[in-house]
Amino acid sequence: MEGPSAPSIASAGEAVARIAYASSDVVVSVQPSLATDSEFAPFLRSLSASKKAGVVAKQPEILPVRYNADPLLSVFQPIRSGKLVSVTASSPILVKSIPHLYKLAQYPVVIHVSVQPSGFPDYSDITSIRQSGFTFIQSETLQEAQDLAITAHALAIKSGKGVIHFFDSESIAMSKVIPAESEELLRSVLDLGAVKAFQSTPSGESSLYADDGRVAHLSLARSQANATTVGEPTGRVSPATDGKTLTLPDRSSARESTEGSSRRESSTTSAKSSSAGTSVESLEHKQISSDEIFQFATAIWNTISTSTGRLYTPFEYTGPDTAEAALLLFGADTALFAQEIDSVASTTQYAGAGIITVRLYRPWLGRVMVESLPKSLKRIAVLEQVRRKTTKWGPLLLDLLMSLKTGGHNPTTVVGHQLGYISQSTVGQALRGVFQNLLSDSPIQNLQIGKLDGPQDRPRPAKLEQPAIENPYVKMLQQVFDQRLLVANQLGKSHAGISQEISSGPEYGFGSLLARKEHRKRFIEEVQAAAKSRDFITDSPQQWLSRWALVADDEEKAGALATEVISRLSNDGSSVASQLLSSKGLFYKESPWLIGSDAWAYDLGNSGVHHVLASGENVNMLIIDSQPYSERAAADAARRKKDIGLYAMNFGNAYVASVAVYGSYTQVLEAMIEADKFDGPSVIIAYLPYEKENDSAITVLQETKKAIDSGYWPLYRWNPRGDEKGEPNFQLDSERIKKELEEFLRRDNYLSQLMKRHPDFSANLSASYGSEVRQLQKRKAKDAYSKLLDGLAGDPMTVLFASDNGNAENLAKRLARRGKARGLKTLVMAMDDYPLEDLASEQNVVILTSTAGQGEFPQNGRTFWETVRDSTDIDLATVKFSIFALGDSHYWPRKEDKIYYNKPGKDLHSRFVTLGGKPLTECGLGDDQDPDAYQTGYAEWEPQLWQALGVDKVEGLPDEPPPITNEDIKIESNYLRGTIAEGLKDTSTGAISAADQQLTKFHGTYMQDDRDLRDERKAQGLEPAYSFMIRCRLAGGVATPKQWLQMDEISTKLGNETMKLTTRQTFQFHGIVKGKLRPAMQAINRALMTTIAACGDVNRNVMCSSLPQQSVYHSEVHAVSQKISDHLLPSTTAYHEIWLKDEETKEKTQVAGNAIVDHEPLYGPTYLPRKFKITIAIPPHNDTDVYAHDIGLIAIKGSDGHLVGFNLLAGGGMGVTHNNKKTYPRTGSMLGYVPKETVHIACEKVMLVQRDHGDRKNRKHARLKYTMDDMGVDVFKGKVEELWDDKFQEPRPFKFDSNIDTFGWQKDEHGNNHFTFFIENGRIEDTADFPMKTGLIEIAKVHKGEFRLTGNQHLILSSVADADLPTMKELMAKYKLDNTNFSALRLSSSACVAFPTCGLAMAESERYLPELITKLEGVIEETGLRQDSIVMRMTGCPNGCARPWLAEVAFVGKAFGAYNMYLGGGYHGHRLNKLYRSSIKEEEILEIMKPLLKRYAIERNEGERFGDFCIRIGMIKPTTEGKTFHEDTAEVESDEE
């Protein structure tokens, strides 16, 4: 590390962090909070980020831990598993960690401690733990901090015992910069043999509940014996071997020039003594003695001295050999004292005094100390900077006295002083004071020197704060218990005279709850007495008080009376009334809670949880666990808080729940209510995983889901008295580990034993289960293949693929088939399913990989690639290989991003070459931009492969069957039956077959998998978390309140507790697992809705403007939407058979076989080539985006105010494929006017022309929009009219003025009221901040009108009579549903679902758009645009579900975190936008949007819309029709290469 470019080190934090990193497997970085760095943290992070190798570990792990989260607990798991652990921390954690310190002292852990508070540290943090068994080393300068940090690690490794290295960073900060440490020196000092020995022998201890009995002994240190020589601690030091003067570094150098002064070192073993080394073998299994520590330290310091010339000793005396007086300094700035003593005239009292400093504080080597002192010393003043005194005499004073006594040195006087703050300007005065006292005849002990309260400008220590991210649980408690909530240990609450640290602790909180309970008891007595007294002025209080006193213990009744009682008392005015009112909170039966972090409960024998449980008191505890899920966390038994749950259940008397607010909001609510009701202790362990306090909600959500899904954090509730009420005691609310936990509970009496044996019970089981099974599966699959191949002749060819969308997989399978036909023994599998240990023994390996994201491997090839990339011991010398890559050379159009093109394939090719593999061909490159897309490159590559394998000239190859298409699937399905019914019964998988996945779309359901969980599940060898999305068919988006409640119930009971209101005005449910699919379908049908043809190649849900202002007119138009919807419904009976027939009655079905032949008069057996969408807009509102659908109907009002007919647009559509210019969005073309009576027939005929003329070969070209453009609008119209036998009339005039919703209250023509709620992106869910779902349930329960879903994903509470308004308004206010006070930008925004459920999503959308808008709202406010609506839309892929191409500004997902940006759409959805920038990330989006919005605010014309403005100022060209969408884009694509 040292060398010309070696960095210079400027702070103790940096010096120490570097050594800790180099010398550890794991560095526990204790930080004020996860968002606030310690003085060590930035250096650790940057070392880790640079992937720098350490001396002990290749890639040391940094583990950040909050300082108040019991940080030293994190040391146990890694160190017990054979990892060398160090800790960087500040001193206040030490005293709180005493129980851990005693145990950790027996491990080779190093704790680097910066003594606090900075500027005036209190060394009592060190002296209080001096008996903990650790070795203590102190540094006073920057160079020492580096050298002694090295010493600390070397000593820990040698002795096997813990070392605490402490220093005052602030005084060290005065030191000059030093060069970085020498790696060579580190290597020579650290006993790497001992390191290996330690790493290979995990200790196996696991219990934290009792002393684990571990004792460090020398077997750990065995290997050091050979490297280290051990001498007797005889005292005297030989000078450094090079004979140079020893120098005190930096500021004390002034001392050395003083004539006659010398430095005396306590002891050493010189290089000479090495031959006399004692073999450590003889010490083996003996506990470490202080002498041995001394010997090790001395040897280490000798090595350092040899290499650097700097010699260290346990104690150091500087000053004249003849000095009669000396100072023993501890915690003081030695250099400050030294300079002062050296600089004064010889007549000064303290001139010529010696200074003794302590470097090895523990073990205290008294004899060594004494021998380091000149015999001339008569008086010693001990100066200790120890503020919190626990003994009468200073600890150093006692140490010294004892040493002098036993060491036979007897200075006449030793005087202790308590040292306060001394600065350069006061040091002289302080020394005068000390020496006057020291030299006096009767010196005073414990004299205070300097300012005991420290420097004036001392920075305040950081305030304890509950991280904001943890607020959801507290908010929920507030929502649920409102006035009744009593959080005993709430931060920020004032507790007279009690520090926050204490008052926020569990013990204090518990105590105060008990006191509060007593208080209430007395209060009830007071009330009873008052009720009988005659002290009130008015009459009513007495009566109310006695009524209240009777029900005081019933929380509901007492609460219900409380308000009345309080109001009577308030009106009374008597002193007894005011007396009672002074405790008015006690009229409510409070719900008493203690809230804490998991730190309370780590060591159960010693914790708040245990105390509360043991007390049996009716107290509720909410323990928040913030440890993110990871394999490490899962493996860390000690950190698994669900053990608290098991512990509490085992205790027997407590209600226990394990919950996660980002997992199931409903379950948290239930648990809180049940805990409150439970008479006895309740423990809710609540999950909220985060790395940093400013982690985004998406991250927390994803972590939570992984933890629940993997079984690491099961959701459950346990009520030990459930059976008394005939309810189960245990309720599991999540899926995984169900069996284990159930079994566990069944064997009730095994609970405690199992806890003892496996405190890491389920997580470990499930974690190891995963990886083992995965290995086994790989092996099995490969072996099965090999078996199949046995007996076949020909060379082997192993074909591996990594594929996201199936292309690479299909190609690979076809290649394998073709290889087989050529006589090769072929095996084909996904890269990640292949057992890598076999790779080196393959003969021919062929890999096909597509390209994901920014040049990444697809999901099922990542692990393979990472292992091949990182491994150094794979030898491919005998392996021949060929790679074919699939990608898109224009996907990342910027020149600098060209490297992403086919990166995985290219990288793999060169890595294989590096590992010695022999390429059979060049790396093949398939490019989506080629005329035949990737097939062009493939057609060149495959023949080369056959040639290289010598099988190119094989004759008589069989014909290959054509690939199966969607059209084949439809034909074969027997009118959409397929094997859906059988698939539903198969419980061995959560999935259904690929063909059925196409068919179920026609039934309104898609199979999806939770993409947040894909990686984790894959790592565990599990199939993806499959579930289904169900979409309802709801013409015009109108639902009754009853239907709303039914829908809500389906989402809660069968889905993922949320509903999505879609851009096509219907309900969508997510997360419905296969087993719940039929019940969900039946429930939807019971609600008189259906899902048939909600998806699939048929006419979908028919939309209709929601028009709250004109309800009569709306109902006329809505009736037409319903009519069209019914008219175009498929006729197949398969839907009814599969989903609705009752299994119970065993009603005969025709599902199996072809017993019934359905008939589809409109669709025929192959249905439509692609999906078909119809919408109706009622001018002037284009809220359904009439131009974006296959058919858009514009309602025309007659002169009588009633509907007369429609202008019919056809050929609109949104779906596009990135970089495929043959695909484009299109706005509908006007075909003409149709009267309302025949409009459904006109729609039918348009659909039939598309049925017969749409492209059935290429699904990317199958929508009506392409048919129309290919045919020409007039020809198309002609065909429709021909089939219809009627004509379109001239279109009637109409005018649109916007495509967004109008929020808030509006009145219709009958005086009824309508309120449009702002439902961000259509997601109906409860959060701690906004219990919207619950609120809507309450509203639906009393609502007499209807609900209308809008095409912008919002919701209208329709037709509220004036009489019902107050109730509605009250409910809306209660649930914050009346808030529409958002920026107009937010109100006009819309996003599709995308992650985690949409399988096509390339980037986040619904979860991200709100965040992006928040980031833009600053500029919006600044520029006065808050009320100006700008239509902004986002989708996760170019499929266009939120109709992005009609927005004024749109973002369409391109890869994770990257979006294409479009500008210039028409405000009322009439003009398509155009590509402005491609693949930009948030930073660039903000860089473009912020100045653009400012410009718009300043430069726009009166009434000018944002999209129009962008065109006028030349930012973007207008898109005049779909076909020109790709022309004149703002970004010129690079045509390099």
Ligand code: SF4
């Ligand atoms: S636009 Fe794409 S990402 Fe968004 S929901 Fe539709 S298919 Fe999924």
